[in-house]
Amino acid sequence: MKIIADRQTLNHWMNGCAKEGERVGFVPTMGALHAGHLSLVREARKQCRRTIVSIFVNPTQFGPGEDFGHYPRTFEADRDLLEKAGCDAIFLPEVETIYPPGGQTVVAVEPLGSQLCGAARPGHFQGVATVVMILFNLVRPQVAYFGLKDYQQYTLIRQMVRDLAMPLEVVGVPTVRERDGLALSSRNRYLTEAERLQASALFRAMNRAQDHYRKGESDPRQLEQSAREVLLESGIDRIDYVAVREAETLQERECIETPPVILIAVRVGKARLIDNMVLSLY
Ligand code: PAF
Numbered sequence: 001m002k003i004i005a006d007r008q009t010l011n012h013w014m015n016g017c018a019k020e021g022e023r024v025g026f027v028p029t030m031g032a033l034h035a036g037h038l039s040l041v042r043e044a045r046k047q048c049r050r051t052i053v054s055i056f057v058n059p060t061q062f063g064p065g066e067d068f069g070h071y072p073r074t075f076e077a078d079r080d081l082l083e084k085a086g087c088d089a090i091f092l093p094e095v096e097t098i099y100p101p102g103g104q105t106v107v108a109v110e111p112l113g114s115q116l117c118g119a120a121r122p123g124h125f126q127g128v129a130t131v132v133m134i135l136f137n138l139v140r141p142q143v144a145y146f147g148l149k150d151y152q153q154y155t156l157i158r159q160m161v162r163d164l165a166m167p168l169e170v171v172g173v174p175t176v177r178e179r180d181g182l183a184l185s186s187r188n189r190y191l192t193e194a195e196r197l198q199a200s201a202l203f204r205a206m207n208r209a210q211d212h213y214r215k216g217e218s219d220p221r222q223l224e225q226s227a228r229e230v231l232l233e234s235g236i237d238r239i240d241y242v243a244v245r246e247a248e249t250l251q252e253r254e255c256i257e258t259p260p261v262i263l264i265a266v267r268v269g270k271a272r273l274i275d276n277m278v279l280s281l282y
Contacts, residue, residue, distance in 0.1 A: 023142045026136075026143070028132060050089060053090050060142055066121070091138075116250070198236060208275075220252075
């Protein structure tokens with residue numbers, strides 16, 4: 001497995017793949033890898049001849065007072081996991097490699113980028129869209145893989161790729177969960193044992209909404225309320241949002257007509273946890 005830090009080596013490696021006609025799958029990450037990331041690598045390996053993973057803790061997607069400084073950096077463990085997973089290359093750039101001095105351009109996907117998590121984290125999705133655009137331009141993959149756990153991020157990247165006619169395919173990979181339903185996340189390590197137990201309420205809350213939807217409830221506000229009750233019963237009262245939106249576009253609707261997704265963001269201890277579930281009738 002090759003470890004690439006600079007643009008020139010990356011270019012050389014990618015040109016080699018292109019010359020051989022090899023389809024390249026790309027998994028952008030911020031490291032602190034877990035089974036969720038590895039499922040993205042597995043999917044990339046199934047569909048592509050070569051797989052490259054980037055590890056870059058992107059400063060521009062963290063707001064003031066957020067966890068940029070404390071975000072877990074576990075490169076040795078990440079490298080071992082990726083080696084075992086059969087990844088071909090890691091792109092491990094420094095900040096200046098991604099953002100050379102003098103840069104002036106950003107990518108904004110609006111209004112989606114200011115809603116939901118974007119309302120609680122101003123500038124976050126502009127940072128995400130900008131870094132993903134730069135990574136796509138540097139790596140030039142045929143396919144890029146994103147976890148559906150970050151559903152708004154996935155929707156926003158797809159929108160950006162469509163709007164800017166970018167020549168690649170974006171694939172969403174299902175969320176990997178613990179036995180009690182908690183979605184795997186690098187931030188789960190911020191939870192104490194008691195908070196970890198409490199966090200399983202997110203999955204129960206989404207399932208409560210799913211049950212109500214199957215029983216015929218089509219008012220998004222009622223579905224949101226049913227999930228909110230489960231969170232409050234479990235002692236989770238720092239709720240950023242519980243939202244039922246159209247699954248394809250994340251648009252708000254008065255009444256559900258197309259498949260909906262429920263999205264939740266809460267704070268438990270030091271962690272901000274997000275999760276989602278596309279609701280189905282069967
Ligand atoms: O999902 C993440 O880990 C990050 O937001 C991403 C897509 C790697 C951009 O920094």
